[in-house]
């Protein structure tokens with residue numbers, strides 16, 4: 358029998374046995390819904406990781422030293438590293454924080470860090486208002502500041518600010534201040550020094566932030582040039598670490614850069630320097646592993662659901678075959694081969710599997726919509742759809758195979774005499 | 777020689793041995809119209825099913841159109857059945873959910889002929905048995921006689937050389953029985969070989985030769 362006829366026959370049988378068909382269909386739909394949901398989340402997760410890796414830069418390593426680097430040392434260091442490497446130094450932010458003042462108003466304590474222009478080479482997810490530091494600022498130890506501001510809608514989220522307001526000493530959070538006044542090109546007082554705000558970095562909302570959790574900004578900071586940081590607080594040279602971030606742009610040069618970093622720091626600060634080099638690719642690996650472990654759990658559930666669905670199909674196909682034994686006999690008498698009978702039941706089950714898959718995907722999509730943090734961020738992947746349909750078809754095929762084969766190998770005369 | 781059997785044996789082992797066919801030898805020429813008569817349970821249906829390759833004998837030889845059929849694969853049996861044999865049953869054995877047209881077309885669905893040729897031929901056959909007005913009805917909407925005519929048309933679909941009819945008039949009134957006999961006689965005149973089991977001497981009288989059976993033997 359040709360495929361269109363097999364499908365028409367299958368469809369007619371499905372319609373003729375609505376209740377039985379529905380049970381199979383339902384079982385498969387539940388299984389596929391679970392799969393579709395899981396795979397969509399997985400696909401989203403990998404896409405997120407992919408985007409993170411893109412924005413984080415290739416060949417990224419980080420380490421720290423307890424010494425401050427001069428700009429001459431910075432240049433020497435940079436020249437040792439592979440060509441086109443981005444080298445960023447960031448000071449620790451001082452664990453007691455700073456209370457800046459704006460027009461006689463004290464601002465809630467916040468972190469103050471010294472950075473280099475290369476800070477913005479990677480992970481730059483901000484909207485920049487004004488300008489960022491340039492090498493002139495570094496050279497001149499300019500009193501310029503860039504402030505980081507988190508989005509306003511997150512105002513109520515208390516997890517953002519470590520420094521809560523002190524009731525005895527009413528201060529205003531910098532965030533609050535920036536919502537009220539445009540601080541760009543305004544003067545703020547930090548310690549004894551007056552700084553000009555040259556730039557404002559708007560932090561993206563958490564749900565739009567493509568960076569890994571560990572790379573996000575949990576606290577809004579004031580940034581000033583690296584050299585200025587030590588200039589206004591000379592004693593900090595001995596107290597605080599410098600965080601070093603190296604991005605070579607190519608994964609295969611990361612190891613070289615790591616070796617060069619160790620030898621550079623030793624040549625500058627002595628053999629007792631034992632920098633702990635962290636490879637960003639390990640972090641990525643960890644994230645993928647976590648995603649994978651989670652996925653495995655969910656796929657297992659999907660798998661169980663599919664087995665349940667498959668057994669449903671098998672059960673129904675079995676019942677269908679018993680009730681249609683006579684029909685099988687008639688078809689054999691009219692010249693149907695064993696293959697014809699086998700295919701007839703397989704195609705019928707797979708048609709059901711296909712419909713079940715389609716319904717399951719709708720169901721899974723509904724579940725996604727309900728659970729997604731942000732629907733606009735959801736990406737639609739065709740491979741998930743294709744895979745879900747294939748899984749649905751394959752399951753129904755697999756579980757219908759045994760009963761269909763039982764039907765096919767019935768002796769024509771026995772089937773025909775069956776009442 | 778369309779059919780040639782020698783010492784056909786069919787033994788059922790259910791508790792004790794039952795010799796449903798007990799050494800049947802038989803030859804049927806091309807173009808013959810043969811009726812088979814005998815008391816109930818004497819093995820007529822068993823014989824017909826073996827001749828139609830629906831069943832296999834326990835022993836003996838059977839040549840269909842000169843081809844030995846003893847050790848052939850199921851796929852070949854199916855093909856021989858499809859190409860050479862048309863069945864007509866006492867209980868019609870139509871597909872209850874298919875229309876008359878689709879019932880007549882069904883054997884062609886398995887024969888590999890071009891799809892677009894199937895329905896025109898089915899329509900032609902419906903006309904040949906006088907049911908062109910009923911082609912979109914289902915079997916439930918037809919009388920017994922009409923059902924059997926659908927079955928006859930279906931049996932002819934793949935242009936077989938042999939028609940096997942097991943009590944085709946067993947469920948019909950005498951008028952309808954006569955119609956079916958006339959139809960079979962017409963087909964026989966066009967060259968088809970027909971073997972028909974019947975209980976009715978008047979129907980058997982309409983055939984060229986009658987084989988009498990008793991206790992699994994030809995008498």
Ligand SMILES: Nc1ncnc2c1ncn2[C@@H]1O[C@H](COP(=O)(O)OP(=O)(O)O)[C@@H](O)[C@H]1O
Pocket residue numbers: 788789790794796815816817818819820821822823
């Ligand atoms: N599948 C079977 N198992 C056991 N005995 C059978 C089977 N089919 C037929 N028989 C027996 O074989 C004998 C011949 O049956 P059948 O050929 O149907 O007779 P008829 O068609 O002449 O009435 C009967 O006694 C019947 O009971």
Ligand SMILES: [Mg+2]
Pocket residue numbers: 820821822
């Ligand atoms: Mg009988």
